[in-house]
Amino acid sequence: MSREALHESLSAVMDNEADELELRRVLNAVDDAEVRDKWARYQLARAVMHKELLEPRLDIAAAVSAALAEEPAHHVTPPQAVAKRWRLLGRVAIAASVTVAVLAGVRFYNQDGLGEGTPQLAQQAVPHSSVASAVQGAAVLAGYSEEAVELAPSITAPLQSGPTWQEQRLPSYLRQHAQQAAMSAGGEGALPYARAASLEAR
């Protein structure tokens, strides 16, 4: 199959116009570095068009196709369902960074109206890419990069339509997960405590 055909298929998938054949073509080629690169750039371009933030390093395409490959039920999924899945994926990829902003303010919903100042709010609306990207590649003797603290406060809280099911529950799930680790018996040390405390901060 030609590169062009593949890229056309990729483009169709991105635009939610792919038929089953095109989907399979793209899924088959997902291991191809060039195709994945292209996928990432398409995602980025779309995000820029929508003036939304995106974490391109979060390789959702790879993660999802791996998950799909493991899921026998979906080999026989009708094309519409598959297309829907991909459409969702595109949305989710872009929504992900927004959700993170919500998560970063874990206490946001619980403390609304408790007189928490707004400056903190702005501080919390931080894209999760910042630290990871600024301090990347640091294995042994990782140095602290100053860039890590320069966080773009470019996300505003997506609250117009009220919190979704996920937004209501994820903060509580996260806290429960962290606190169970921190409070469980056995000397796991200070790290689980610090993780749990970081969800309560501010």
Next chain:
Amino acid sequence: MRAISLLLLLGGWLVSPAHATEAQDWLLRMSAAERTQSFQGAFIYQRSGSFSSHRIWHGVDASGQVRERLLQLDGPVQEVLRINGRVACVKGALAEQVAAEQAWPVREFDPKQLQEWYDLRVAGESRVAGRPAVVLAVAPRDQHRYGFELHLDRETGLLLKSLLLNEKGQLLERFQFSTFEPGQPADADLQGGADCRQVQIAETSEMPPNNWRSEWLPPGFTLNSVLERRSAVSKEMVSCLVYGDGLARFSVFLEPLRGAVAEDARSQLGPTVAVSKRMSTDEGDVMVTVVGEIPLGTAERVALSMRSGLAQNTP
């Protein structure tokens, strides 16, 4: 000449297991040090969107009793007092989501077993909090967990710094001492104070009955505990299964949807990923949410492999 190269080859072959053993010994020392060494100090915790500093007092008395007090220094007061590893009291919101009468069997820290899932080696030397440290690289052997870089105090073996790294080597989380001082802390520093709230955590060795099972788990992860808790949002009973590999852990939450509108979702907060998948069961749709310090793809796969019904063959 040939003999020399053979010797070099043999030497190289012999050296690597020795390195692994050395790393194992350091990990054993680290876990023993928590029960035998007294110290105090201050550390920072950093992940995306959060940076905080904390004090720690850790005292081991003559009878071998371990008292540890942790106190957050910025923002609201968060404080925990542990006696022999068990939480004695808490100040702040830290135990809000912990229900009483939950069972958490202790999983022994076992570097030998860890070796099956992580490649352990001594990676070099460093200096943390003004003290010479040994760097251990804990690299995952598969794509289902993250790697750690641990810096242990040369003198005491205690953990001075821990970095969590994803598969691309990006830093997800940093835990690091800024000051560290060995020696017994003052008694007053090891008390919780009057407003430190007692936490009742009953321990049972029995796991409660569980209607959920996972058809796939990342290798090395086992079920640590099962709990049920009423959701603060919907008043539904939410089941929670906790899995771990001895280093990493994740929780699976299962909440009935009762016709509610909810889409699948995935997000990442520092080291912690959260993946939600809608699942159909005989009793209606359920939202499966996997939360843990594991890669996104792994969480996704775990979420897809949850099934209702009693386990036929529990591992």
